[in-house]
Amino acid sequence: MRVLPNVPLVESPRETVKHLIDVIKSEHARAFIDLGCGTGKLVISVANRKVYGIGLEINENLVMSAKNLSKSQNKFRYVDFIVADFYNLPFKSNINAVIYMYLYGSVICSLKSELLKCLGENTTVLSLDFPVTFLNIKGVEFIMANGIPRLLFKYKGG
Numbered sequence: 001m002r003v004l005p006n007v008p009l010v011e012s013p014r015e016t017v018k019h020l021i022d023v024i025k026s027e028h029a030r031a032f033i034d035l036g037c038g039t040g041k042l043v044i045s046v047a048n049r050k051v052y053g054i055g056l057e058i059n060e061n062l063v064m065s066a067k068n069l070s071k072s073q074n075k076f077r078y079v080d081f082i083v084a085d086f087y088n089l090p091f092k093s094n095i096n097a098v099i100y101m102y103l104y105g106s107v108i109c110s111l112k113s114e115l116l117k118c119l120g121e122n123t124t125v126l127s128l129d130f131p132v133t134f135l136n137i138k139g140v141e142f143i144m145a146n147g148i149p150r151l152l153f154k155y156k157g158g
Contacts, residue, residue, distance in 0.1 A: 004008040011038060012102050012128055013145030020126065024051055024098050027124045031097035033088075035111075040066025040081055042100070047078040049093055054081045054097075056089070086111050094120025094157070102128040109133065119157030127153045 020135040022045065024032055030068055034044045037055025039062055047053030053075075068080040081107050084090055086107070091097075101108060108127065112134050115125070127134060128150060135155040 003137045012042050012100075012141070013148075013150065015145040016128060016150070016152065017042065017144055019141055019143055020046055020098070022099060022127060024155065025126060027098060029096060029122075029124065031067045031095065032041040032079065033091070033095075033097050033099045034085055035099065035101045036103060037060055037066060037081065040069055040079070042081055043081070044070050044073055044075045047075055048080065053079040053080075055079065056084045056086070057081065074158045087114055089114050089118055091118045094122055095115060096122040098124045098126060100128075101132075102138065103130060103132075105130040105133070121157060123157035125157065127155075 009020050009081055011057060020032070029051060031054055032043065033054045033056065034043045037043050037057045041053045043053035043055040043066070055066055057066065060083050063081045063083050070076045072077045082090060099118065131137070131153050132155055137153060137158045138156045139154040141152040141154070143152055
């Protein structure tokens, strides 16, 4: 039996939303996937008629909170929140999506085989503050969030 890592709930800074939307537009992604979406605020902020938002979260209570929030903001048509762990991602290979992570480096490394199954030429991976050492980097964006410098690492699948 696999022991799941203890990943704390830490929301991504609000300033990252604009950068995520810019990447989604430039990559012509059809979906935005947040691994460890927590309360779903980021997924709801990014999702619209052109980009479907998917939030994966292991905590059922947080998924329920995310679903309720999407209904209260009338975004429920553009999002889905799934109770899932990172080691059984419910996606096929070569998904046309932006996959976003704000996870510790050790957790990212433990996801290597699962992430590699999903990646293809139409997949972009974004990681806030922690590089994905097993992927070839395509760029790094500097973001100031609440006076704190952050790095958004960008990787392209395929």
